[in-house]
Amino acid sequence: MLKKAGFTCHLGGNIGRPLIGDIEKIRPEDKVIVELSSFQLFDMTHSPKIAVITNITPNHLDWHKDYNEYIDAKKNIMRYQGKADRFIVNLDNELTSEIGESAAGETISFSMEKKADVCLNKGVICMYGEEILDTERIRIVGRHNVYNYMTAIAACHGYVSKEDINFVAENFNGVEHRIELVRTLGGVKYYNSSIDSSPNRTKNTLAVFDKNVVLIAGGKDKGLPYDEVGKPICDHVKTLILIGKTSDKIEEAVRHSGGDIPEILRATTYEQAVKLASEKAENGDVVLLSPASTSFDMFNNFEERGNLFKKLVNEL
Numbered sequence: 001m002l003k004k005a006g007f008t009c010h011l012g013g014n015i016g017r018p019l020i021g022d023i024e025k026i027r028p029e030d031k032v033i034v035e036l037s038s039f040q041l042f043d044m045t046h047s048p049k050i051a052v053i054t055n056i057t058p059n060h061l062d063w064h065k066d067y068n069e070y071i072d073a074k075k076n077i078m079r080y081q082g083k084a085d086r087f088i089v090n091l092d093n094e095l096t097s098e099i100g101e102s103a104a105g106e107t108i109s110f111s112m113e114k115k116a117d118v119c120l121n122k123g124v125i126c127m128y129g130e131e132i133l134d135t136e137r138i139r140i141v142g143r144h145n146v147y148n149y150m151t152a153i154a155a156c157h158g159y160v161s162k163e164d165i166n167f168v169a170e171n172f173n174g175v176e177h178r179i180e181l182v183r184t185l186g187g188v189k190y191y192n193s194s195i196d197s198s199p200n201r202t203k204n205t206l207a208v209f210d211k212n213v214v215l216i217a218g219g220k221d222k223g224l225p226y227d228e229v230g231k232p233i234c235d236h237v238k239t240l241i242l243i244g245k246t247s248d249k250i251e252e253a254v255r256h257s258g259g260d261i262p263e264i265l266r267a268t269t270y271e272q273a274v275k276l277a278s279e280k281a282e283n284g285d286v287v288l289l290s291p292a293s294t295s296f297d298m299f300n301n302f303e304e305r306g307n308l309f310k311k312l313v314n315e316l
Contacts, residue, residue: 001152001168005160007031014040016303031159038073047080050155054147055093057200062223071095081105088154090147091116108154110147118150125150127157133165140174142208177306179205182313187283190313193290194306198222199229199253202292206236212285213237214277216267216309218244219293226253229292234259239280243267246293270298270305274312287313 002009010026012019013034019026026032034048056074078087081104089100091111100107110118118127125133125146132153135146153165174180182190196202202217206229215237226246230253233240240262242250251264263280267273277287295305 001156001160001164002031002033004164004167005156007159009033013037016301036077038070041076042073044076045080047076047078047085049081049084050086050088051078051081052088052151052155053077053090053096053099054151055090056095057198062221075099078103086155088151090151092147108157110150110154112143112147112150118154120146120150125153127153130162132162133169137166138169139172141179142204144204144207177302179208180306180310182310185278185313185316186281188278188281188285188287190287191289192306192309192313193288194295194302194309196290196292197294197302199224199226199292202290203229203232205288205290206232209236209286209288211236211238214239214241214281214285214287216241216243216273216277216287216289217250217292218242218247219291219295219305220244220297221246221249222294226250226292227256228253230254230257231259233257234261237262238285239263239265239277241265241267241273241276241280243270243273244291244293245297250292270308271312274309274316278316 008027008030010019010022010030010032011017014037015035019032019034053074056071078099081087083105085105087100087103087105087107089107089109090096091109091114100109108118109116112120118125123135124131125135133149138145138149149169177192177194180192182192193205196205206213213236215233217240226249229250233254234257240254242264247266254261254264265276267276281287289306289309291305295302299305
């Protein structure tokens with residue numbers, strides 16, 4: 001959106017691109033957009049002019065002392081803001097809503113469920129009562145992406161026009177490894193969502209699809225509970241293919257969810273997992289890589305995992 005509005009932008013952070021090499025290129029009038037993890041925020045003592053926390057759910061509990069320490073690290077993104085700064089508040093997440101109450105400067109709230117500065121009215125995103133974007137125009141799928149647009153609209157308020165926002169909604173195809181359509185083969189759509197390294201991410205991704213998913217899941221454990229992903233798997237998945245160290249935890253969550261348990265298969269390699277998925281999927285189905293776990297049991301990072309999945313799918 002900022003690029004469409006004519007700004008020179010620098011994008012980096014936890015998305016795999018450090019910005020230290022750009023320091024000498026960045027001018028005061030440029031816009032710098034960074035996605036920061038709890039690790040990067042942990043000992044930070046300076047907050048950005050505009051700060052966003054989309055939501056907070058348990059994560060990285062294999063690294064942090066406990067959940068409270070994880071939450072405290074997240075707060076650093078707005079802890080040192082002043083009166084001239086802005087914090088974007090998600091009212092639909094209890095923790096972020098509470099954090100917003102201590103903001104030092106301007107707050108802009110967003111919500112699908114409550115009265116907020118940015119809200120949803122009959123399928124249209126509105127800000128301060130003005131209609132901004134019909135969600136039917138958003139090209140990337142999923143309810144969570146409606147939230148993402150609401151967040152971005154609030155963050156970019158005063159810098160971009162309604163026309164900029166609508167142009168991006170209609171033309172932006174999404175980001176690699178995030179519900180990325182790899183190919184369609186024999187009426188089956190293959191999606192790479194290797195970024196889904198926690199149960200919450202997989203839950204949100206599954207919500208995009210109906211009951212016709214062949215899901216490949218599993219990886220390294222971050223010390224997270226998997227209960228929340230059990231029922232969504234039962235609701236959306238016809239065949240579950242498990243691979244990696246969290247396979248047992250995911251299967252246990254599914255079997256104890258109370259839902260209709262899908263067919264559950266095991267694979268020891270990604271070659272085997274993709275082959276099984278292609279055999280189980282029929283015309284109209286979706287094959288989805290959404291691991292609900294980190295990649296570090298078998299790969300260096302989620303990108304390497306996603307790239308192997310895409311390679312194998314393109315070789316089918």
